Amino acid sequence: MATNPLKPIQVWITPPGPNPWKVVWLFQELGLNYEIKSFRFDDVKKEPFISINPNGRVPAIEDPNTGLTLWESGAIYQYLIEVYDTEKRLSYDLPNLNERHLCNQWLHFQMSGQGPYYGQVSWFAHLHPEKIPSAIERYTNEVRRVLGVLETVLSQKPANAQWLVGDKMTFADMAFVPWNFRLSEVLSVPWDKVWKDTPYVRAWHEKMVALPSWKRSMEHRARLMDEQGLQWNGVPKGIETFADYEAKIAAGKDTTAKYPR
Template sequence: MASPIDIYFWPTPNGNKVTIFCEEAGLEYDLKPINIAEGDQFEEAFLKISPNNKMPAIVDPEGPDGEPISVFESGAILIYLAEKTGKLFPTDSPRKRYRTLEWLMFQMGGVGPMLGQNHHFRQYAPEKIDYAIERYTNEAARLYGVIDKRLSESAYLAGDELTIADIATWPWLTNHENQGQDLDDFPHLKKWFEGIKERPAVGRAMERGKEVAEAGLTLDEKTRDTLFGKGQYRRR
């Protein structure tokens, strides 16, 4: 029986990607909570597997050569797990494989960074900066529109089957209201979003995340400094 993979985790969109994949693929895993409000991400032991002090990261005790391997960056983790299991990443067609990678990189390079900035300036910034809010809300709408157009042409981002591209993107849209977006404006995206939300594996993964999040994030000055302020730079 395969040993479970350790997932160093907090229930953010990037963390949820990895647990959703594992649930979809039937891959055993153990969650290792990294409380980003408390600064767990700066601990030396964690930095050895995630040198950029970001979660998620994984440790697979049974790596490609039979030895333990650690992987950081959520996109790299999804590719690693997909290749390990042979699931949710097409292997029968190079064309399908590159289409999946295109949309995965679209999420990594566009959806994640831009929606993250959107969420920060709309929800967490200590002062409201109208220019930033308008800029990132408009960019979020543009990205939602790109996804909606793509999903008017195919059932999923990379084609007719669920792939790691969908798993990477979906968690970032769960906060659409806080990003200033109405899913009714994007009917094809909405249909895709609701369909993935109803998948049992997705429900299990999100529930695991809720259990971890019971510790909560109290957005006081200390937490702000750890997450967004000078504290994160002093502790690198």
């Protein structure tokens, strides 16, 4: 990875949720100079972070090279690509106008379709104080629908270019990985059953999680989770299963529990 002379960009995250790693992975893949500001999810509505993002959600960045503070992972993606992907490794430039806009289309689909629906099934299946089968069924079906959309598109691509846009991995592909990486946990099914009827999505996903940049990102996550006394799935150490965590929440022993973004 080339040395980058720019000042480090500050990346504010809480380590459990998928969205922070969407951004950290992009930093890794672009080889940018960055510094993680890790804090507990309980503090997203408190200072100093609430002054960085008044919406109290991670991630957010502060770029001393441009003076910009920015939040919302999709906006951060578009910013980093526009400003720092100068070689267009993960994006397209003119005259590829169609490809540029198709990348943005898929990023918007990830933000409006994948992330919210996956988050809702996570909440209702694992952390809501009472089980609402109709809500769990609705959002599980939406997860399957999103995977079906991806499967339809990827299955129609040439065998040597099975990416969402064009003939290479772009930021559009990358945006989907952190939530798909959590699907076994989200759906409470074994990894093989996650990809039922979606072999093209599985192959696409597994190409990306094999990249060194993703593995480095997950090494950072494991370290930061350990520092906060959390297991890989966000459950505190000493609690073996989500069922145990749900029981603790229901008993009123962890009233701040939420499923982090």
